Amino acid sequence: MSTIAHTQKRGFAGTVWEYLTTVDHKKIAILYLLAGGFFFIVGGIEAMMIRIQLAVPNNDFVSAGLFNEIITMHGTTMIFLAAMPLLFAFMNAVMPLQIGARDVAFPFINALGFWLFFFGGLFLNLSWFLGGAPDAGWTSYASLSLASEGHGIDFYALGLQISGFGTLMGGINFLVTIINMRAPGMTYMRMPLFTWTTFVASALILFAFPPLTVGLFMLIFDRMFGSGFFDVAMGGNTIIWEHFFWIFGHPEVYILVLPAFGIFSEIFPTFSRKRLFGYSSMVFATVLIGFLGFMVWAHHMFTTGLGPIANAIFAVATMAIAVPTGIKIFNWIMTIWGGSIQFTVPMLYAIAFIPSFVMGGVTGVMQAAAPADYQLHDTYFIVAHFHYVIVGGIVLGLIGGAHFYWPLMFGTMLSEKLGKITFVLFLVGFHLTFFIQHFLGLMGMPRRVWTFLPGQGLETGNLISSIGAAFMAVGIIIMLINIVITQKNNVQVGRDPWKDGRTLEWALPSPTPFYNFKQLPLVRGLDPFWIEKMEGKTEMTPAEPIGDIHMPNNSFIPFVISLGLFIAAFGAMYQMDDKAWAIPVLVIGMAVTFGAMLVRSIKDDHGFHIHKEDLLEEDGKGGTR
Amino acid sequence: MANLQQNSNNPKASYEYRRKKHAEEMRMQVITFTMMIFFTVIAFAAVGAGFSKWFIIPFVLLLAVVQVIFQLYYFMHMSHKGHEAAQLFMYSGVLVGFITILTFLTIIWW
Numbered sequence: 011m012s013t014i015a016h017t018q019k020r021g022f023a024g025t026v027w028e029y030l031t032t033v034d035h036k037k038i039a040i041l042y043l044l045a046g047g048f049f050f051i052v053g054g055i056e057a058m059m060i061r062i063q064l065a066v067p068n069n070d071f072v073s074a075g076l077f078n079e080i081i082t083m084h085g086t087t088m089i090f091l092a093a094m095p096l097l098f099a100f101m102n103a104v105m106p107l108q109i110g111a112r113d114v115a116f117p118f119i120n121a122l123g124f125w126l127f128f129f130g131g132l133f134l135n136l137s138w139f140l141g142g143a144p145d146a147g148w149t150s151y152a153s154l155s156l157a158s159e160g161h162g163i164d165f166y167a168l169g170l171q172i173s174g175f176g177t178l179m180g181g182i183n184f185l186v187t188i189i190n191m192r193a194p195g196m197t198y199m200r201m202p203l204f205t206w207t208t209f210v211a212s213a214l215i216l217f218a219f220p221p222l223t224v225g226l227f228m229l230i231f232d233r234m235f236g237s238g239f240f241d242v243a244m245g246g247n248t249i250i251w252e253h254f255f256w257i258f259g260h261p262e263v264y265i266l267v268l269p270a271f272g273i274f275s276e277i278f279p280t281f282s283r284k285r286l287f288g289y290s291s292m293v294f295a296t297v298l299i300g301f302l303g304f305m306v307w308a309h310h311m312f313t314t315g316l317g318p319i320a321n322a323i324f325a326v327a328t329m330a331i332a333v334p335t336g337i338k339i340f341n342w343i344m345t346i347w348g349g350s351i352q353f354t355v356p357m358l359y360a361i362a363f364i365p366s367f368v369m370g371g372v373t374g375v376m377q378a379a380a381p382a383d384y385q386l387h388d389t390y391f392i393v394a395h396f397h398y399v400i401v402g403g404i405v406l407g408l409i410g411g412a413h414f415y416w417p418l419m420f421g422t423m424l425s426e427k428l429g430k431i432t433f434v435l436f437l438v439g440f441h442l443t444f445f446i447q448h449f450l451g452l453m454g455m456p457r458r459v460w461t462f463l464p465g466q467g468l469e470t471g472n473l474i475s476s477i478g479a480a481f482m483a484v485g486i487i488i489m490l491i492n493i494v495i496t497q498k499n500n501v502q503v504g505r506d507p508w509k510d511g512r513t514l515e516w517a518l519p520s521p522t523p524f525y526n527f528k529q530l531p532l533v534r535g536l537d538p539f540w541i542e543k544m545e546g547k548t549e550m551t552p553a554e555p556i557g558d559i560h561m562p563n564n565s566f567i568p569f570v571i572s573l574g575l576f577i578a579a580f581g582a583m584y585q586m587d588d589k590a591w592a593i594p595v596l597v598i599g600m601a602v603t604f605g606a607m608l609v610r611s612i613k614d615d616h617g618f619h620i621h622k623e624d625l626l627e628e629d630g631k632g633g634t635r
Numbered sequence: 636m637a638n639l640q641q642n643s644n645n646p647k648a649s650y651e652y653r654r655k656k657h658a659e660e661m662r663m664q665v666i667t668f669t670m671m672i673f674f675t676v677i678a679f680a681a682v683g684a685g686f687s688k689w690f691i692i693p694f695v696l697l698l699a700v701v702q703v704i705f706q707l708y709y710f711m712h713m714s715h716k717g718h719e720a721a722q723l724f725m726y727s728g729v730l731v732g733f734i735t736i737l738t739f740l741t742i743i744w745w
């Protein structure tokens with residue numbers, strides 16, 4: 011186990027076992043990509059069902075109750091189970107390499123984070139087959155969710171609780187990795203922007219997820235154990251849930267969008283062959299956005315009756331965020347300005363992102379004006395706004411990032427031709443779908459509405475919107491075909507496939523060795539690999555002689571811990587129906603989890619060493635270069 | 636990590652230096668420990684003396700905060716070098732918690 015033979019060919023079962031037990035951040039990245047991609051498709055199918063239902067007036071493609079379940083699951087799945095894990099995939103795949111680390115700080119916790127997310131998401135989605143999905147919106151406002159019948163909301167609360175733990179662990183791991191594991195010379199102000207945005211987003215996760223956890227626990231107790239935090243009849247207050255949710259919820263949108271900003275900040279310099287314009291102001295803007303992101307949550311609650319003073323404070327704070335965001339936009343434009351630009355697929359996404367995201371930002375500022383929001387709130391205008399920031403910012407970042415980092419993760423290059431077709435279809439579809447929704451909203455079409463009547467001027471807009479959605483779907487299908495073809499052909503493209511890689515991750519041989527860096531690199535400035543290339547070198551200058559490398563052992567325990575909670579959640583949920591088996595199931599699940607934790611605590615696992623001789627020998631053979 | 640680094644290559648000098656440092660630290664720890672016990676006594680006394688609850692609650696909370704700070708800085712060595720990141724995150728957490736409590740006290744009606 012302790013040699014490089016490690017990376018040799020395995021059978022199918024061997025590969026599955028390897029991934030079930032892996033603690034390697036590069037493999038965990040692939041797990042996140044697969045699971046996040048799966049949930050993205052599930053959420054996408056739900057979106058298509060929504061658009062089919064709303065394509066024509068008085069439609070009855072789905073019933074009203076089912077429609078509520080679909081929109082709830084669409085939002086929840088997309089935010090928690092698709093966008094976040096996909097970003098985590100890139101963070102895991104890229105960030106440790108960008109800072110010149112051999113591994114993350116807590117490989118075991120990293121794996122645990124993934125499995126908790128996965129089982130939480132699985133639990134949530136099993137609601138479809140076990141008596142109905144949650145139907146109170148992804149915001150699950152308490153006055154609705156306490157009244158919701160069946161177990162849908164319980165699936166929501168327990169599932170998000172489990173996957174939320176996973177996200178929190180992932181965030182903490184990234185924070186500690188960035189603080190402690192940087193290569194010699196990699197100071198904070200030399201960190202690539204994607205690392206910086208990962209850092210700030212992880213800090214936001216650290217502070218934003220605990221309020222969600224508290225809120226979800228209160229919801230669970232109100233629904234399952236008869237407490238009355240949100241129950242007005244028992245002296246509670248339903249507004250408390252809204253505060254907890256949005257104290258988490260607004261930072262959450264920045265948790266999502268900041269890493270996407272980071273990906274674009276890597277793509278722009280690479281394909282403009284220029285360093286990022288205004289690096290330090292970019293860092294400053296990132297940190298400031300993170301900070302302000304915590305001061306604005308009540309802009310989601312302007313119409314709940316907070317009073318004019320609170321509304322005014324939160325309105326001004328919200329508008330203030332436009333300033334650092336504007337700084338970033340101008341810096342990106344200045345980065346492209348005068349560069350020698352290559353219109354590769356990632357670069358196309360990055361360029362399309364700028365106007366798309368700005369439109370979402372502008373409508374955001376409009377909504378931030380509290381009196382205007384009384385008109386806009388809960389209409390399709392809001393739907394248009396957040397899709398412009400989410401799709402125009404995050405999803406474009408995810409797809410662009412997937413094309414950009416595909417060679418790093420898999421060693422192959424996605425087809426540029428198919429990529430461009432996907433790009434055009436997706437971008438056109440996106441604007442067709444959501445631009446018109448601004449006007450539908452202004453005409454008074456409410457958000458989360460099951461159907462509408464003919465003769466109110468809403469038909470054409472909705473039909474156009476649905477046609478746009480179909481374009482996006484076709485674009486994504488072509489991307490999937492692209493992926494299948496590329497992986498089937500399996501043409502390895504080697505090191506620095508874009509030729510203009512600037513940061514450390516592109517300095518590594520491809521496929522990346524499982525120990526990442528044979529010798530830790532010496533970082534001599536921003537864009538370290540570019541600096542070396544400008545001096546005519548092809549590799550990084552090492553900062554240390556070749557020596558033994560310490561690696562962690564694989565472990566099946568993260569999977570078991572998460573599985574235990576998954577089982578326990580069924581027990582917790584069905585005990586409210588007085589099912590005799592529920593409590594035993596709860597106990598068994600908890601026993602599995604705590605048993606696995608106990609094993610982990612008692613059993614010493616010191617990992618293994620790759621010996622210097624093996625590394626040198628590999629060098630002699632010419633290795634994988 | 637950083638607090639494990641030695642600041643001198645001369646083992647003798649650094650030993651002497653650290654001895655002095657430790658002695659100093661020990662003195663601070665004893666002092667703060669005494670003060671913490673004293674604070675606890677005052678807290679009990681304040682409740683026992685039967686002041687108005689509008690005085691007692693803020694007062695006891697204030698003493699508690701001071702004790703937490705003592706604990707962090709003198710017993711958990713947060714004043715030492717190499718804890719800047721931890722400090723940053725703790726203060727950010729305190730700030731977020733504070734803002735949350737502030738809004739809950741001001742704009743949620745019961």
Ligand code: HEM
Pocket residue numbers: 149263264266267309310311328329331332335370371373374375377378383386387388392395396399400403
């Ligand atoms: C950058 C990424 C952003 C994301 C992902 C995002 C996402 C969202 C989402 C999901 C909502 C819907 C809330 C609901 O359920 O009603 C929303 C509403 C809102 N957003 Fe954003 N947003 C972003 C940026 C901004 C910006 C830059 C601003 C203002 C400068 C802004 C201001 C608002 C306001 C005021 C609302 C509340 C509208 C209402 O509910 O009536 N957002 N946003």
Ligand SMILES: [Cu+2]
Pocket residue numbers: 259260263306307309310
């Ligand atoms: Cu918000």
